[in-house]
Amino acid sequence: MNLLEVEGITKHFGGLAAVSRADLQVGEGEVVGLIGPNGAGKTTLFNLLSGALKPDSGTVRFRAEDITGLKPHTICRKGVARTFQSVKVFGRMTASQNVLVGALFGDRSGMSAKQTGEEVAGLLEFVGLSAVAGVPAKDLTLVNQKRLEVARALASKPELLLIDELMAGLNPTEVAQAMDLVAAIRKQGTTIFIIEHVMKAIMSICDRIIVLHHGEKIAEGTPQEIATSRTVVEVYLGE
């Protein structure tokens, strides 16, 4: 059984189809990449999956349960978490508090206060933010804010993590660290669906890649297949 099954999902804005009849699946334990030129509809697709937008048609199934059009907080509690393309940390709260919110509201396992505290500290360490735990999120560097979003999302103990552009604007060292982070998340059992523009990274960490263009899925396959696909190359060069 696939963890995530999307069938025929469509969303229009005005007269324009942002996402058009997209079908895709994500299997448990996989790391699946989502790529495509700017404006291809990648973030819109994520919004449709996470409940931020209601699709015009089509279905989204998580663990065989229909979650189409549910509210974001409900979908989160079912085990899907996400990060955002334009970072949305809780600016005036500290890094710890940001992660705490995730642990308190997204996680239904009901830990004690002490356990929650340990969980938060553990997650901050996991993403490498222990040193700045007490710093207000708005004072963190962009890199660290992105890491904070990941930690916050992980605090809700998701089975599926949607990562929307983790590596934009990072230097090569930071990209390598981000790749390590993704690998570490995968290692602990979380399934990952990731939008990314940094080709090198996506090619090396993903099991499968889906390519979107003008809202339609135009290609799908292993990194090898995608890299050598004429359709994909044309789409990117043509832009």
Next chain:
Amino acid sequence: MRTGRASWVRLRTALLWLVLLAAMATLSLYASAYTVIMVTNILLYVILTMSWVLFSAPTGYISLATAAFFGVGIYTAAILGEQLPLPLVILTAGLASFCLAALVGALTLRLKGVYFAFFTFGLVELIKYLLLWYEVNITGVRGRFVVFADNFTIYYIILGILVALLLTSYLIRRSRIGLALQSIGEAEDAAAHIGINVSAVKTIVFAISAVFVGAAGAAMATRWTYVDPYMAFDYTYSFTAIAMAVFGGLGRFEGPILGAVVFAFLRELLITQFAYVYMLVMGTVLVVTILYLPQGLVQLAQIPLWRKLRGKREPA
């Protein structure tokens, strides 16, 4: 030791509050009737201000409906004053305001803040006109007479409502709900995606904030022997609550209280002779505060601390 000092500061603050409370509770023993009336008015404005702050400050959803809840409270007292004992009237007024706020919240808080602002703004006019129509067509009499209560009773009820409000405010701030409210105010989309039922949280807190305003309205109504829709539903209550809160400063708990006390006291001095002047000053203060002192009065108190923080802060 840092922890030690922090506890000492907390203890000191708590003691100050207790002393203040004791002084207020025994006011009737040493103050004249005039002073009691004046202090009651000041406390009323603290209630209006802190109720508004409870919801609108952390979430950023500006409610303009304070006057509507106040009016509902007044009219509840006018309608039920003869049937029910005063404490029950006060509770009913709070409940009525709660229901109204819950209804408004459920309707508008699922949407962008502008809808909430528009809807709450017109609420005062709407209820006023509904009551006027009702009074003209159904009861045939404009306005109602209110059962009278003496000044000391009113004072203690208002004090009680204020203490309840401050306690509620404080507890919410320190609780999960407070954290949820803050998250909503900082990044509502992210808050929703991390498991917070943002609509429910907003609606509930908004409804809770209305309770105290309604209750206060019922208490104050007993001071006027006659009320009509124009008196009860007056935008200036919404306005003064907001102006006092912004002037005092929304960042800290004591900020709006300070703003309310200062301006309510000023009001006592000016309202009989110079009502328009007072309103003009308040309006100007609100605008000037937003432009030049966005964190309000408490910002001034923090300047040394502020400079120190700004000097050393590097992105970490």
Next chain:
Amino acid sequence: MQPIIEVVISGLLVGGLYALIAMGLSLQYGVARVLNVAHGEFIMLGGMTTWSLYMAFHINPLLSLIICGPAALALGYLLHRTVYIRVMASSDSPGVFESNSLLASFGLLFIIQNIALVVWGADTRAYSYLAVPVDVAGVLFGANRLLTLGSALVIGVAFYIFLARTRIGKAIRAAAQDPTTASLMGVNINQVLALCFGLGAALAAVAGMLISMCYPVTAVMGIHYTVIAMIVVVLGGLGSIPGSFIGGFVLGLIGSIVSYFQPALTLAAYYLIFALLLLVKPTGIMGR
């Protein structure tokens, strides 16, 4: 048949006024992104000033439009340049700006209203101008009321042409759609925003002038019209100026129908529609 004609034409007459005040608010919110709760105060100023000019110097209200309109435009422009621009500078996100500009407008509401109370007092004022009955399809209407409809239509159409055809109009539309790109393309964004705010105020003042021709005016009349303008703006679609124009007439017609049965319940009817809109289609008739 006659009641129907009366209701429909009454609705159009009132609708014209609603359309004007809603367009003004729509400009201010749609382009300058200011939630101007003080909008009604400009309407009031237009009305009260016209009354004063008429009573003091017997100036024809239509002529006083030449004074009030530009004066309101200038006042609005200045207010934006001094107050709202600063608020924009100190707000670190559009959401914060909306809140802060709303609060600032609320402050301005009370400043303007209380200055008006000091100048004119709290009494209701009225004057008579063109109160001659005119026969329209068998029903009598005051010429002054017909004039308000005519003016509203003329101004509405003129405004539409202004937005669609002139250079400034196009700059405004560009700024409304995408302020950043517009400013990159050479549009002086700050001026355009201030101009929009001023135009909104001017429309309000003109509406106020027209209102004073037909109805009594007071220093505290503003809020009622602000509430109506808000409902029309939501009905037409937030940020859509044509929407506000159409929405004004729609609401006017509804008000006229309700008024036929229970005049005092028109605001309640408007609010019912408001609530229904929020439940079913918050984006309104022409919602973006």
